[in-house]
Amino acid sequence: MMSLLHDVLQLRVRYSETDQMGTFYNSRALEWFECGRTELMRRRLGLSYAGLEAKNIFLPLVEAHLEYAGGARYDDLLAITTTLAAAGRAKLRFDVRIAQQANGKPVVRGYTLHAFTDAAGKPIRPPAWFIEQLHRAAEPASDPLT
Amino acid sequence: MMSLLHDVLQLRVRYSETDQMGTFYNSRALEWFECGRTELMRRRLGLSYAGLEAKNIFLPLVEAHLEYAGGARYDDLLAITTTLAAAGRAKLRFDVRIAQQANGKPVVRGYTLHAFTDAAGKPIRPPAWFIEQLHRAAEPASDPLT
Amino acid sequence: MMSLLHDVLQLRVRYSETDQMGTFYNSRALEWFECGRTELMRRRLGLSYAGLEAKNIFLPLVEAHLEYAGGARYDDLLAITTTLAAAGRAKLRFDVRIAQQANGKPVVRGYTLHAFTDAAGKPIRPPAWFIEQLHRAAEPASDPLT
Amino acid sequence: MMSLLHDVLQLRVRYSETDQMGTFYNSRALEWFECGRTELMRRRLGLSYAGLEAKNIFLPLVEAHLEYAGGARYDDLLAITTTLAAAGRAKLRFDVRIAQQANGKPVVRGYTLHAFTDAAGKPIRPPAWFIEQLHRAAEPASDPLT
Numbered sequence: 001m002m003s004l005l006h007d008v009l010q011l012r013v014r015y016s017e018t019d020q021m022g023t024f025y026n027s028r029a030l031e032w033f034e035c036g037r038t039e040l041m042r043r044r045l046g047l048s049y050a051g052l053e054a055k056n057i058f059l060p061l062v063e064a065h066l067e068y069a070g071g072a073r074y075d076d077l078l079a080i081t082t083t084l085a086a087a088g089r090a091k092l093r094f095d096v097r098i099a100q101q102a103n104g105k106p107v108v109r110g111y112t113l114h115a116f117t118d119a120a121g122k123p124i125r126p127p128a129w130f131i132e133q134l135h136r137a138a139e140p141a142s143d144p145l146t
Numbered sequence: 147m148m149s150l151l152h153d154v155l156q157l158r159v160r161y162s163e164t165d166q167m168g169t170f171y172n173s174r175a176l177e178w179f180e181c182g183r184t185e186l187m188r189r190r191l192g193l194s195y196a197g198l199e200a201k202n203i204f205l206p207l208v209e210a211h212l213e214y215a216g217g218a219r220y221d222d223l224l225a226i227t228t229t230l231a232a233a234g235r236a237k238l239r240f241d242v243r244i245a246q247q248a249n250g251k252p253v254v255r256g257y258t259l260h261a262f263t264d265a266a267g268k269p270i271r272p273p274a275w276f277i278e279q280l281h282r283a284a285e286p287a288s289d290p291l292t
Numbered sequence: 293m294m295s296l297l298h299d300v301l302q303l304r305v306r307y308s309e310t311d312q313m314g315t316f317y318n319s320r321a322l323e324w325f326e327c328g329r330t331e332l333m334r335r336r337l338g339l340s341y342a343g344l345e346a347k348n349i350f351l352p353l354v355e356a357h358l359e360y361a362g363g364a365r366y367d368d369l370l371a372i373t374t375t376l377a378a379a380g381r382a383k384l385r386f387d388v389r390i391a392q393q394a395n396g397k398p399v400v401r402g403y404t405l406h407a408f409t410d411a412a413g414k415p416i417r418p419p420a421w422f423i424e425q426l427h428r429a430a431e432p433a434s435d436p437l438t
Numbered sequence: 439m440m441s442l443l444h445d446v447l448q449l450r451v452r453y454s455e456t457d458q459m460g461t462f463y464n465s466r467a468l469e470w471f472e473c474g475r476t477e478l479m480r481r482r483l484g485l486s487y488a489g490l491e492a493k494n495i496f497l498p499l500v501e502a503h504l505e506y507a508g509g510a511r512y513d514d515l516l517a518i519t520t521t522l523a524a525a526g527r528a529k530l531r532f533d534v535r536i537a538q539q540a541n542g543k544p545v546v547r548g549y550t551l552h553a554f555t556d557a558a559g560k561p562i563r564p565p566a567w568f569i570e571q572l573h574r575a576a577e578p579a580s581d582p583l584t
Contacts, residue, residue: 015165016165016173018166018171019161019162019165019166020161020164020165020168020219020220022166025161025162025164027162073166074166
């Protein structure tokens with residue numbers, strides 16, 4: 001259950017993501033989590049999630065958790081730090097921290113837990129090449145990951 | 147190009163549909179248009195759009211037009227009046243008016259224009275049974291449609 | 293920490309809420325949670341959340357948890373069961389179960405935890421009248437709520 | 439009614455923006471239009487729309503038009519070309535073309551028309567400094583803008 005990989009993505013809050021309270025609507029954070037893990041997979045694993053689906057490997061969410069720590073307004077620049085926290089035999093977990101890029105103030109933190117399935121939703125085992133690619137990409141154990 | 151069918155759907159503005167201006171975010175209107183035509187098809191034509199897709203008939207948008215006439219706040223009850231305005235050989239057009247249920251104040255009006263395609267996006271001709279069902283369901287020409 | 297109030301809302305999956313996997317996109321569940329608690333407050337407490345905000349009482353999310361149990365396709369009719377599970381001095385918690393209306397198959401379960409704040413986001417104590425209204429509305433302790 | 443300013447923004451289709459047809463859901467295009475004009479204003483006019491609102495100048499949509507020309511799948515990289523097409527006394531119009539970055543294939547084209555209002559939604563005249571800033575930023579009339 002070692003911390004395998006992490007990545008930081010910058011992203012601006014869209015007007016469409018705000019609500020009448022003046023901050024982002026709560027569900028948008030899950031969409032930002034998705035952007036974070038998409039880029040982590042592309043940049044750190046060298047594979048696109050779109051490409052995975054083309055190989056009949058899907059990663060539907062089975063669980064999500066979010067803690068809202070602070071506001072984020074329209075056009076604020078956010079830093080989304082995603083960590084591939086666990087790669088078990090049948091699940092992937094991404095831990096996410098979102099903070100204001102300007103001053104590091106926390107906005108949301110949480111995680112998503114994913115199953116491996118085929119297109120029909122049937123659970124599958126992650127293919128060997130996928131697990132190997134994860135391990136090859138993983139930073140050395142001595143890497144002081146957050 | 148006679149006016150064929152119309153239907154009114156009531157719907158409340160969700161908090162997630164507001165933005166920091168305090169009214170609904172502009173793109174939500176297209177989602178409400180979708181709700182309007184889904185219910186028109188179910189109630190007036192006796193067919194579900196989900197069922198159409200199961201028969202390999204898709205109705206992707208080719209054009210949309212929106213005129214924003216007034217605000218709508220969280221929890222406001224809206225009346226969505228949808229009219230199946232035209233059923234040509236290759237296109238369907240839905241005209242939509244959204245107003246405040248309480249006082250009739252206009253919120254949005256516009257239309258969507260749809261092609262007939264198969265699942266792959268290839269244009270198809272609408273099947274004869276579909277056209278017949280439209281005509282059977284159509285109100286008499288004397289019906290004072292708005 | 294007794295179970296105070298519950299309510300069931302029916303709602304159809306919109307096309308806009310699906311994704312290319314053919315089921316609903318994960319973040320939509322948080323929007324359905326919102327619909328559930330809005331109606332619980334209206335029907336069981338006799339107050340609109342819009343009205344609360346007009347009195348400068350806001351209930352921003354501080355935490356959300358979701359467990360995805362099954363798919364839900366476009367136009368599926370869902371039953372959203374919301375329970376006001378806890379009304380402490382400074383927090384409200386809503387427990388939510390979403391299931392297929394047709395056959396009871398579970399779709400999502402989870403909760404949202406809310407703080408009491410003013411419009412500026414400053415924590416406030418829930419006003420006495422609000423707490424009283426909660427307790428007046430609460431079902432008898434013997435009610436075998438889930 | 440000369441063409442004043444234009445800008446190109448690149449953006450990837452999010453999974454949350456797809457629908458069960460496998461392409462983007464139609465309303466997302468209006469959200470991408472927003473991203474395009476936000477960046478045009480920042481890069482070409484040197485002003486943030488957030489900053490405009492802070493000065494009590496709002497630009498609500500009064501009209502939008504969209505023509506859907508082709509699909510765009512999850513993770514496709516899009517090029518959003520936004521042109522500030524008209525700056526009348528009381529309205530702004532942004533013309534938008536969205537195409538696949540990889541091969542230029544058209545995805546959507548359309549426009550949004552905006553009024554000038556204050557925070558309460560009351561129409562206002564655009565301030566002189568705003569009009570001047572537009573004209574200073576405008577490319578020479580000889581620029582062969584589309």
